[in-house]
Amino acid sequence: MEFNQYDTNALLYITNRPPLVFTEGQGMWLTDHNGKRYLDWLQGWAVNCLGHSPACIQEALTAQAKKVINPSPAFYNEPTIKLASMLTQHSCFDRVFFANSGAEANEGAIKLARKWGKLHKNAAGENRYEIITFDHSFHGRTLATMSASGKEGWDTMFAPQVPGFPKAHLNDLASVEALITDKTVAVMLEPVQGEGGVIPSSKEFMQGLRALTSKHGVLLIVDEVQAGMGRTGKLFAYELSDIEPDIMTLGKGIGGGVPLAALLCKEAYACFEPGDQGGTYNGNPLMTAVGIAVLETLLAPGFLQSVIDKGNYLKAGLLKLCDQHGLEGERGEGLLRALKLGSPIGPKIVELARDMAPTGLLLNSPRPDLLRFMPALNLSLQEIDQMLEMLSAVIKQVKA
Numbered sequence: 407m408e409f410n411q412y413d414t415n416a417l418l419y420i421t422n423r424p425p426l427v428f429t430e431g432q433g434m435w436l437t438d439h440n441g442k443r444y445l446d447w448l449q450g451w452a453v454n455c456l457g458h459s460p461a462c463i464q465e466a467l468t469a470q471a472k473k474v475i476n477p478s479p480a481f482y483n484e485p486t487i488k489l490a491s492m493l494t495q496h497s498c499f500d501r502v503f504f505a506n507s508g509a510e511a512n513e514g515a516i517k518l519a520r521k522w523g524k525l526h527k528n529a530a531g532e533n534r535y536e537i538i539t540f541d542h543s544f545h546g547r548t549l550a551t552m553s554a555s556g557k558e559g560w561d562t563m564f565a566p567q568v569p570g571f572p573k574a575h576l577n578d579l580a581s582v583e584a585l586i587t588d589k590t591v592a593v594m595l596e597p598v599q600g601e602g603g604v605i606p607s608s609k610e611f612m613q614g615l616r617a618l619t620s621k622h623g624v625l626l627i628v629d630e631v632q633a634g635m636g637r638t639g640k641l642f643a644y645e646l647s648d649i650e651p652d653i654m655t656l657g658k659g660i661g662g663g664v665p666l667a668a669l670l671c672k673e674a675y676a677c678f679e680p681g682d683q684g685g686t687y688n689g690n691p692l693m694t695a696v697g698i699a700v701l702e703t704l705l706a707p708g709f710l711q712s713v714i715d716k717g718n719y720l721k722a723g724l725l726k727l728c729d730q731h732g733l734e735g736e737r738g739e740g741l742l743r744a745l746k747l748g749s750p751i752g753p754k755i756v757e758l759a760r761d762m763a764p765t766g767l768l769l770n771s772p773r774p775d776l777l778r779f780m781p782a783l784n785l786s787l788q789e790i791d792q793m794l795e796m797l798s799a800v801i802k803q804v805k806a
């Protein structure tokens with residue numbers, strides 16, 4: 407393929423893309439249109455939990471495509487019922503709604519909480535609809551999920567916002583309690599903030615939130631679109647704090663690269679009635695068949711432990727880089743980690759790493775002073791070593 411063969415301006419300009427087209431991917435590796443290879447530590451932003459084009463996904467897609475692709479959400483299909491049963495069996499939830507994106511799953515969670523608030527009115531007999539969310543949180547790019555997000559500048563970007571999302575501070579229980587009123591219906595958070603810079607909630611905070619929300623009769627919603635599906639070394643991140651939330655959303659890793667997301671809730675909050683929620687592609691069997699293949703891989707004996715082990719190995723390597731280059735530190739859970747650079751050199755590192763020859767390295771810098779690591783969960787220790795080695799060379803170059 408020639409890069410100039412097509413007009414890239416045919417696409418809306420929504421992000422700065424480098425003049426590269428990726429034509430092939432395998433595991434942790436991507437190949438561009440010039441044949442150059444890149445070690446990919448983005449993996450579609452924590453989406454490709456089993457790496458690029460794993461055999462189990464290829465097989466699930468082709469086998470299901472030969473059977474039936476779209477019987478319509480008005481009817482049951484086998485992969486969708488099976489995946490829902492697997493998810494309820496391995497979580498504290500009882501009911502599942504499948505969606506196509508994390509934002510859509512979160513919209514569903516917001517609607518479910520508001521519906522429940524309509525059914526459980528406050529003392530004055532009015533609907534409860536406010537959902538307390540957090541500074542620096544990220545819940546998606548639809549209007550409601552942008553309003554729920556605590557990303558700087560988003561409150562005015564497409565004003566007016568969808569109302570009803572007061573913001574508290576993560577790991578500060580008093581800031582949550584101060585916002586609870588008779589309009590509050592839920593608290594929603596990412597157990598590990600991803601886009602915000604890989605900031606884990608402490609176990610005490612999660613347990614405190616559970617107690618606080620129960621005390622006030624308010625729902626606890628966890629957005630595990632990024633931190634769920636084995637990313638932290640637990641199948642679901644809420645397990646890290648030994649609590650049971652009321653509602654959870656999944657996305658990214660659940661489809662291993664195909665558009666699949668889910669909204670899960672406990673039976674007591676399953677208050678949608680026919681007509682309240684839906685979508686043309688919800689529970690599309692081509693996607694849920696992939697979801698089954700991914701979940702079976704994550705549940706195989708030893709897999710989640712290997713994520714913890716590799717996370718610790720990565721952590722040790724990042725701490726060594728801190729020592730070598732005088733960086734600030736690292737944080738994270740499992741294979742969702744961040745390196746605190748101590749100065750705003752992230753974007754420069756990303757660019758130089760990508761342009762390294764003969765092999766490039768793809769990294770992510772969600773904030774100028776931070777790098778975020780979200781590799782395939784089944785990567786090898788050598789691929790961790792290789793990244794650390796390449797990154798060390800780039801940091802040396804940037805700091806020179």
Ligand SMILES: *Cc1c(COP(=O)(O)O)cnc(C)c1O
Nearest residue numbers: 507508509544545546600631632
């Ligand atoms: C990526 C992400 C979303 C949005 O998911 P999309 O599939 O991009 O809509 C929501 N919440 C969290 C925590 C995410 O990381």
